Amino acid sequence: MAKLTRERKHQTVNRILEEARQQGLICNRAESANGPKCTIRGKALSNFGSCSYMALEAHPALRAGAAAALEQYGTQFHFSRAYLEAPLYGELEDALDVITGR
Secondary structure, three states, X not given: OOOOOHHHHHHHHHHHHHHHXXXXXXXXXXXXXXXXXXXXXXXXXXXXXXOOOOOHHXXXXXXXXXXXXXXXXXXXXXXXXXXXXXXHHHHHHHHHHHXXXX
C-alpha cells in the first residue's frame, strides 16, 4: 500500500470538509440562537453541539447583570487598566477566587 503524503492528506481533509459544507453539515450561520435552540435557514433546530453544559448564558440573573453592566459601562471600559480600572474587575476577580479556591 502506498504511503500517503502530507499533501494528499491535506487534499483529502479539504475535500471532506468541502463536501460537508456543501451538504450544510458545517459552517452554517445562525439566524437566531438562544439556549438549546437555534434557527438556520428558517428552520428551528435543537442544538446538541453546545459547549454550554449549564446553560448559564440563558440564566435570567446573568442576563440582567450583563445588561446592567452594558448600560453603565458600555461595550468596553475605555481606559487602560494601568491607569483606571472598572469596579467590576475587582468583583469578578473576587468571584473567580471563590470559584477556583485561589
